[in-house]
Amino acid sequence: MTDYAEEQRNELEAIESIYPDSYTVLSEKPISFTINVTSDAAENGETVEATLKFTYVEKYPDEPPLWEIHDQENLEDSDMGEIFTLLQQQRSRNRG
Known part of the structure; x- marks a missing residue:
């Protein structure tokens, strides 16, 4: 039998070590967290977040x-679509 809670806690520890400055836990039951992602300056010199x-x-x-994407800055609709597509692809690849 799978211990989902244990696997989830272990993954949270790994995520926290990878994103220590941009990771925030919102809730522990259910586990919910955010990761802030920032790119280098875009073509127009603006940072994308x-x-x-x-x-x-x-x-x-x-x-x-x-x-979901909560806050965003300088993302165009086409960028949002690409992010959703990438997340969906990762969701499919990483099941189980």
Whole structure:
């Protein structure tokens, strides 16, 4: 039997070590957190930023997490579409 809670806690520790300055826990039940992502200056010299919010469902990692883009700065609609597509692809690849 899978111990989902243990797997989720272990993953949170890994994420925190990878993103120590841009990671914030919002809730522990269900586990929900944000990661702030910042790019180098875009073509027009503006920095592109987004806050990605992830919420683990009860059976994560066997079921994909919920995710959304919370705050964003200097992202165009086409960029948002590409981010959603990439997240969806990763969700499909990383199940279980």
